[in-house]
Amino acid sequence: MRVREDRVKATNRQHLLKEFENIKFKDGESIxxxxxxxxxxxxxxxxxxxxxKNGRIMRKVLRVVPKKWKQVAVSIEMLLDLDTMSI
Known part of the structure; x- marks a missing residue:
């Protein structure tokens, strides 16, 4: 039973990682x-x-922001240390 539980966790983890990689802003969604x-x-x-890690999350958020926020995202990336920031 323990082996099955580990497999289920691994499968769920892979599904959530895929969801993380594919996450995008929805139309009209606020930050x-x-x-x-x-x-x-x-x-x-x-x-x-x-x-x-927080840096990975921040990079992902800045990579997928809507067009109207791209300049702000670029400024944040250039001026701040993303590894020390949290969302």
Whole structure:
């Protein structure tokens, strides 16, 4: 039974990692709501034993922001240390 549980966790982890890699802003979605969605996803990944660093999360958020926020995202990337930031 333990082996099956590990396989289920591994499968769930892979599914959530895929979801993390494919996450995008929905039409009209606010940055606050997107932050809640991505934090929820990261929490579930961490519960399954996946280490997701804050820098990776920040880079992902900045990579998928809507066009109207791209200049702000570029400025954040250039001026701040993403590895020390949290969403």
């Amino acid at each position: 606050d709501y997107f932050a809640v969605r991505i934090n929820s996803l990261v929490s579930r990944l961490r519960e399954l034993g996946e280490e997701v």
